[in-house]
Amino acid sequence: MKVSRFSANVGQAINKVNQYAIDKKHIVGSVVMVAKEGQIIYQQASGYADKEQKSTMQVDSQFLLSSVTKPIVSAAALCLAEKGLLKLDSPVTNYLPYFTPKLENGQQPVITLHHLLTHSAGLKYRFCEPHGEGIYNTLQISDGFDQIATDLDENLHRLSKAPLLFAPGTNWCYSLALDVLGGVLTAVTQQPLEEIIKTTITIPLNMANTGFTIPDNNQLVTHYYNALPEPLPMPSPYFMQLDESWNNGIVSYDPKRIFNPKAYHSGGAGMVGTAPDFMQFLLSLTSINNDLSSNKLMDTMAKCYISSEYGTKGPGWGFGYGGAVLDDPILAQTPQSKGTIQWGGVYGHNWFYDPQQELAVVILTNTAIEGMLGRYPVKIRDAIYHCLA
Structure with a gap:
């Protein structure tokens, strides 16, 4: 199918999904972008950035990115590794000598940067603890997007006191590993993480509306949480009770954290940004001799380092x-191709890149948790692939 025909079809299909989701009050607002073969073929803002103020969503509206931060920080680590400033198979203690978490039996295993990048270090998130009860809660370890205001070193010292879930490299658990990686990058360069990301990622790619602080042209959306009969504005803080599939954990949000100078810059969840900026970033990863690297970084990032037997995204x-990699589309019940890399953000985001189709999709919403795990991103995905059929 020609890109021009696909572009026309996919625009109509996504518009219908957007309108349905807003009419049914599944989401408040969103920005969706689609690129095919390196060219943006669809970008559309829908709904409200702030429903109470009747402020409509704009394509360049800014969102709290939460875990959409992770691929950006992961790519920065790869860029520094290319320059010889760090090695991915090196122990974390080479850079952070104090970061020495132990196993339950008291042994202190070696954690490498590769373990951090793949979430196979034996760490976890505080929201993984059922009913908010556990050692992470006792130690007051911040998940990087909550109301716990502490500096990075203090948070990593607290994290180092918690026992590892498993020996590094023997299992998988979504975790604060990228926050630790942020500490490594800071130690290696002797620069704040914000400056590292600027010099390695956002300035080269002209991502002017993405960073760890709100840009001068503040266009931050109001974030909402799903409720009946319609989503409600998210207070600071806000505690979301998760179901059994999330171990009955509690997600602790603080939409005002981005304005708190005492809150550290989280390498796993701390950035603010826009859909056009993130699409620019995604596309840069897919080409050789791009503005970030002489290599095609997507080839490194979209490898299945962790076996699909762990069902990281199902x-x-x-x-x-930086994201989950699709190994078995049939088992996953998805139209996406093998090798697709995908992840999201707990404030209500979803993105993926399908290398076989040369298809990049960015979905940023201001509605948690529908925009990440609800019907909406699945319907966007299915509408796009239906147009490819």
Whole structure:
């Protein structure tokens, strides 16, 4: 199918999904972008950035990115590794001598940067603890997007006191590993993480609306949480009770954290940004001799380092650097191609890149948790692939 025909079809299909989701009050607002063969073929803002103020969503509206931060920080680590400033198979203690978490039996295993990038270090998130009860909660370890205001070194010292879930490299658990990686990058360069990301990622790619602080042209959306009969504005803080599939954990949000100078810059969840900026970033990863690297970084990031037997995003999904990697589309029940890399953000985001189709999709919403795990991103995905059929 020609790109021009696909572009026309996919625009109509996504518009219908957007309108349905807003009419049914599944989401408040969103920005969706689609690129095919390196060219943006669809970008559309829908709904409200702030429903109470009747402020409509704009394509360049800014969102709290939460875990959409992770691929950006992962790519920065790869860029520094290319320059010889760090090695991915090196122990974390080479850079952070104090970061020495132990196993339950008291042994202190070696954690490498590769373990951090793939979430196979034996760490976890505080929201993984059922009913908010556990050692992470006792130690007051910040998940990087909550109301706990502490500096990075203090948070990593607290994290180092918590026992590892498993020996590094023997299992998988979504975790604060990228926050630790942020500490490594800071130690290696002797620069704040914000400056590292500027010099390695956002300035080269002209991502002027993405960073760890709100840009001068503040266009931050109001974030909402799903409720009946319609989503409600998210207070600071806000505690979301998760179901059994999330171990009955509690996600602790603080939409005002971005304005708190005492809150550290989280390498796993701390950035603010826009859909056009993130699409620019995604596309840069897919080409050789891009503005970030002489290599095609997507080839490194979208490898299935963690076996799909761990079901990182569900059956059929393993894990790479920055996101889950699709190993078995049939088992995963998805139209996406094998090798697709995908992840999201707990404030209500979803993105993926399908290398076989040369298809990049960015979905940023201001509605948690529908925009990440609800019907909406699945319907966007299915509408796009239906147009490819």
